[in-house]
Amino acid sequence: MAPGEERRSDGAISLPPGPRRPAAVQALEWALRPATFLERCHRDYGDLFTVRLDVGRAPRVLIAEPQTAARLLSDPSLTKIPDTRASIAPVFGEEWVLLANGAKHIRRRRQMLPAFHGDHLQGYREKIVAATDSEIARWPLSQPIALRGRLQSLTLQLILVAVLGSAGEEVMEETGRKVESLLAIVANRRAALAVALPDRARSLLARGALGRARSSLDAVIVAEIERRRRTPAGGVGSDALAHLLQPTVDGEEALRTEVVCDQVRTLLLAGHESTATSLAWTLEHLVHAPNASKRLREEARSIGGDGGEAYTEAVLTESLRLSPPLANTQRQLTKALPSGPYTLVPGTLVTPCAYLIHRRPDLYPAPNEFRPERFLSAPPTPAAWLPFGGGPRRCLGASFARLQMNLILRRLFQRLSLEAVSAMREPVQRRGIVLAPANGAEVVVTKRLPP
Numbered sequence: 262m263a264p265g266e267e268r269r270s271d272g273a274i275s276l277p278p279g280p281r282r283p284a285a286v287q288a289l290e291w292a293l294r295p296a297t298f299l300e301r302c303h304r305d306y307g308d309l310f311t312v313r314l315d316v317g318r319a320p321r322v323l324i325a326e327p328q329t330a331a332r333l334l335s336d337p338s339l340t341k342i343p344d345t346r347a348s349i350a351p352v353f354g355e356e357w358v359l360l361a362n363g364a365k366h367i368r369r370r371r372q373m374l375p376a377f378h379g380d381h382l383q384g385y386r387e388k389i390v391a392a393t394d395s396e397i398a399r400w401p402l403s404q405p406i407a408l409r410g411r412l413q414s415l416t417l418q419l420i421l422v423a424v425l426g427s428a429g430e431e432v433m434e435e436t437g438r439k440v441e442s443l444l445a446i447v448a449n450r451r452a453a454l455a456v457a458l459p460d461r462a463r464s465l466l467a468r469g470a471l472g473r474a475r476s477s478l479d480a481v482i483v484a485e486i487e488r489r490r491r492t493p494a495g496g497v498g499s500d501a502l503a504h505l506l507q508p509t510v511d512g513e514e515a516l517r518t519e520v521v522c523d524q525v526r527t528l529l530l531a532g533h534e535s536t537a538t539s540l541a542w543t544l545e546h547l548v549h550a551p552n553a554s555k556r557l558r559e560e561a562r563s564i565g566g567d568g569g570e571a572y573t574e575a576v577l578t579e580s581l582r583l584s585p586p587l588a589n590t591q592r593q594l595t596k597a598l599p600s601g602p603y604t605l606v607p608g609t610l611v612t613p614c615a616y617l618i619h620r621r622p623d624l625y626p627a628p629n630e631f632r633p634e635r636f637l638s639a640p641p642t643p644a645a646w647l648p649f650g651g652g653p654r655r656c657l658g659a660s661f662a663r664l665q666m667n668l669i670l671r672r673l674f675q676r677l678s679l680e681a682v683s684a685m686r687e688p689v690q691r692r693g694i695v696l697a698p699a700n701g702a703e704v705v706v707t708k709r710l711p712p
């Protein structure tokens with residue numbers, strides 16, 4: 262038997278091989294060198310491998326094989342949300358869409374989706390460009406600056422507009438400050454290291470500062486929900502909160518205040534850090550790719566910035582391929598899953614791994630190189646490109662994220678000249694659940710044109 266492999270009594274292999282180091286060691290490797298850890302395991306054990314990343318919990322099977330990953334994501338009868346995901350309920354709440362299964366999940370999605378699709382999205386265009394102009398006016402010239410944090414302030418403002426825009430500036434600003442305080446606790450290196458701790462120690466950490474930060478954010482959201490409930494119908498605005506407060510869908514009851522609050526908090530937290538991190542990676546790739554930067558600048562600066570968007574879109578697709586901010590999606594099998602020599606049993610935790618699938622040489626020639634041209638003639642296939650997940654749980658904000666990334670990137674290339682601080686590429690670092698550039702995508706702004 263290969264190391265770490267487990268067989269059932271009928272001889273079928275129920276757990277593929279994987280590293281045999283203790284869970285605490287694997288968890289630390291994953292926390293400190295996530296990309297190296299994934300790449301090594303894939304090289305040593307193949308397309309399906311078993312890792313132990315949570316002390317005292319069941320192992321997980323990582324899946325770097327595109328067809329099996331696509332099946333897991335697209336067939337809801339095969340999987341459910343893992344019971345272990347409840348461990349993040351202290352941050353996102355018991356009722357958030359990411360914890361819901363079945364009909365409840367569909368309902369939660371349906372209530373949030375309209376604010377992030379169709380005509381609604383087009384209404385954000387001018388706000389995105391204006392907010393980008395105000396943000397870049399604050400960037401100093403001729404000195405190294407880390408872009409990720411600055412872009413995150415920008416995307417936080419934009420998600421606040423989409424979710425609570427009808428609440429007014431004061432409420433949005435206060436909510437923004439509270440979101441930042443909460444994220445400062447969960448999305449940092451120390452929090453990534455906490456995965457090596459046993460459950461009890463983690464839940465003690467989850468109370469205290471985290472609990473206080475969450476209550477303080479919730480107080481502002483609940484006050485706004487109550488204010489809108491007192492407002493006569495029609496006066497509640499058109500942001501995501503207004504959609505969540507709509508009285509009934511197909512005869513269902515209106516959501517309770519705490520349920521609405523969970524959805525609002527989820528959108529605010531899930532809806533800006535990954536977008537900012539992905540943009541930071543895009544710029545990190547571009548400042549080290551002079552030909553791609555030149556071509557993007559020409560497209561962005563062509564008369565009125567209207568010379569088509571094909572190259573901008575190819576740049577974004579390539580950046581999301583090479584550096585998906587969320588490397589993995591988590592599921593738990595509800596049925597047996599045969600894949601190659603393995604038969605994974607119900608209850609197994611399975612993790613389709615976008616990071617590894619995106620770097621397969623059989624799908625992408627020279628997979629470690631940043632080459633936007635590969636997507637100019639054809640878009641990627643869903644099984645080979647899954648930065649937003651797939652199937653019924655595909656990212657609800659994908660179109661909104663894409664629109665922001667497109668407009669912000671084009672505006673930066675219209676107005677700024679950017680240079681790399683160093684010829685060295687930034688390694689991948691974990692910040693909470695996202696994989697980010699370790700120095701925050703450091704660049705120097707050498708020139709800024711007026712708006």
Ligand code: HEM
Nearest residue numbers: 358359531532535536539590648649650654656657658662
């Ligand atoms: C580049 C930016 C983004 C990336 C890479 C990203 C990635 C993802 C991924 C991989 C999932 C699937 C998780 C799973 O299957 O378990 C997801 C779900 C989700 N995302 Fe995003 N996301 C981004 C931006 C956004 C934005 C802007 C919003 C806010 C509108 C958002 C809201 C959500 C929500 C609510 C879900 C849960 C959907 C469900 O369970 O049905 N995301 N995202």
